Amino acid sequence: MENKNRYNIYSEHLIKKFGQKVYKLPVNLPGTCPNRDGTLSTGGCIFCDEQGAGFDALPNSLSVQEQIRENKKYFKKKFGAQKFIVYFQAFTNTYLPPGRFAQNIRTAAAEEDVVGISVSTRPDCINETYLDILAAAKEEKNLDINVELGLQSVNYHTLKKINRGHTLAEFLDAVSRIHRRQFEICVHLILNLPWDNIDDVIENAKIVSALGVKYVKLHSLYIVRDTELGNMYQRGEINLITLEDYVRRVITFLEYLDPGIVIQRLVGKGPQNEVLFCNWDASWWKIKTELERKLVEEDTWQGKRFNYLNGKALNRWSQPSD
Template sequence: MSEKKLYFPYSEYLKKIYGEKVYKLPVNIPVTCPNRVNGGRGCTFCAEAGTGFEALSPAVPVREQLRQTREKIEKKYNAHKFIAYFQNYTNTFLPLEDFSAYVEEAAVERDIVEIDISTRPDCVSGEYLEVLDRLRAKRGTGICLELGLQTVNYHTLKRMNRGHSLAEFIDAVLQTKAYGFQVCAHVILNYPGDGMEDAVETARILSALRVDMVKIHSLYIAKNTVLCEAYENGTISLCSKEEYMDRLIAFLCWLSPDIAVERLFGRVPERDAVFCNWGTSWWKLRDEAENEMRKRDAWQGKYFHYLGGAALKK
C-alpha cells in the first residue's frame, strides 16, 4: 500500500502544468517598496537588501541574469524549462513602462515558460495586470503573482509595518484571479504576537480565496532590521521549534488539498541573520515535520470541510 501524501508539493504542481520539472531563476531589478520611500525602513523583518539573497545585482541586464543562473541549473539538474522569478522587493512598484520592458525582456529568453512577479497586495492594479495579460497572449507564457500576506491578523500586520491590511490582499487575489493568473501567497506562521488560531485562520482564508500556491516561511531575523533591534533588546520573544511544528501541521491540516505548498521553512544565508530556524538546516526541519505528520496521522486538507455551506451538511 502506498504512503498517504502528506501535502501537495509545488514541484508536482508545476509538473502537472508543464509536463516536467521546472526551475525558478531569480531576477533582480532596480525597484524598491512603498514602505522604503521617503526614508522608510520597510517592514520590520525586511533587510536593506530585501529578500533577493540568491539573486544577481540589479545592474546586470535581465537576460544576462537569466542566462548566468540557467547555465548553472542546466548543468546541475539537466533542466529544460524555467520560471523567471522577479523576486526582490515590490516589482509592480516600478513605472508601468519600465515594468513592461523588464517582463518582456525575460519572456523572450530561451526556455522561459512562466513569469513570476513578487509584489505587495496594495501594489496590484488593472494596468499592471493588463501588461501581463498582453504578454501571456503574445508569448504564451504562464503568469503567477506572488503576494506577501504573512498573516490574516490585521493587528500583527500593523506591528509588522506592512502598510496594508487583509482587505488589500483579498482585493489583489480577486483582481489577479479574474485574469486567470496563478496566485501564490507568502505567509509567516510564527511572527511575534501571532498564535495557533492565526495560523489556522490564515489557512482557512487562503482556501476560501482559492489561491493556487502557498509559500510558508518560518520567521528569520535578518541583521540591521527593526525586528533585529527588538530581538537583541529582548522586547520580543519567539516561539519554540516545537510550537512552530504544531502551527505548521495545523495550517496544513486546515489548508485546501488543491493548494500547492512551495516550502515549509524560511531560508537565509547564516551571515545575514541573527536568528534562523532554531540553528537547524531547513531540510532537516522539513524531514522532522514530515515525520511528525506521519506520527500524528496528519495530512493537508484533513480538516478542509468548512466551506460550501458546512453547517447545512451536519
C-alpha cells in the same frame, strides 16, 4: 499513505502541469517599495533587510537578460534543466513605472525555454495597468503567469505591528483583480510571527482556501541585525516560539488548508550574514524532514480538517433522514 502524499508538493505539481521538471530562475532587481521610500512609510517591514529577500540571487547590477541567461546556464549544467519560470523575486517588482515593468516582462518572455513568469509584489502594488501588461505577455507567448503576494498574516493587528503598510482589505482586492485575469496566485505567509497564535495560523489557512489561491509559500521568520525587529529582539521585547511549536503550527496549517493548494515551501532560509536568529540554528532541510516525519507519525495530511466552507452549519440536513 506515503510520505510524498501528505501534502501537495510543488515540484511534482510542475511535472504534472508541464510534462517535465521546470526550474525557477530568480531575477534580483534594484529597487525599493512604497513601505521604504516614504509613499506609505519608511524603513519597510520591521523584518526586512537591505537586500529585500534577494539574498539568494545574482547581483542586481546585472541586467534582467544577464541574470536569466547566467541562471539558465547554471541550472542546465547542474540539473539538466530544459524549461524555466522567470521569477522576479526581490523587493516589490511592480513598484516601478509601467514602461519599465513592461520591458522587464518582455525581456523575460523573449527568452528561449521560458514557460512562465512569476512576479513577487505587495497587495497594494497591483492594478489594472500592470495586469494588462502581464495579460499581453500571456496572450503573445502563451506563458503561465503567476503573481506572488506577500501577506505574512491575515491578522491585521499583526500587519500593523510589523509595519506592513497594508491591511487584509488590500490583499482581498488584489486577489480579486488577479483572479479576474485568470492568473494563478501564490501567497507568502510567516507562521511564527511573535504576535500570532495558533488561531491566526488556522485563519491563515481558512482565508487562502476560501479565496481559491493556487499556491502557498511558508517562511519561517528570521531576524537580521540592524532591522527594527533585530533591535526589538536584542532588547528582549519579543518572544519566539520553539521549533517544536513551529512544526505544530505548520502541521495545523496544512490540516486546515484546501488539499488542492500547492505548497511551494514549508520553511524558509535566511541570509548568511548578520543574522541574529534563523530556524533555531537548524538547517531548513532538517526542519522540512522533521515536518514530513511528524505528518507520517501522526497520520495526518493537508486538508484533513478542510470541512468549513460551503455553509458548514447546514451539514446537519445533508444526511439522509431515517
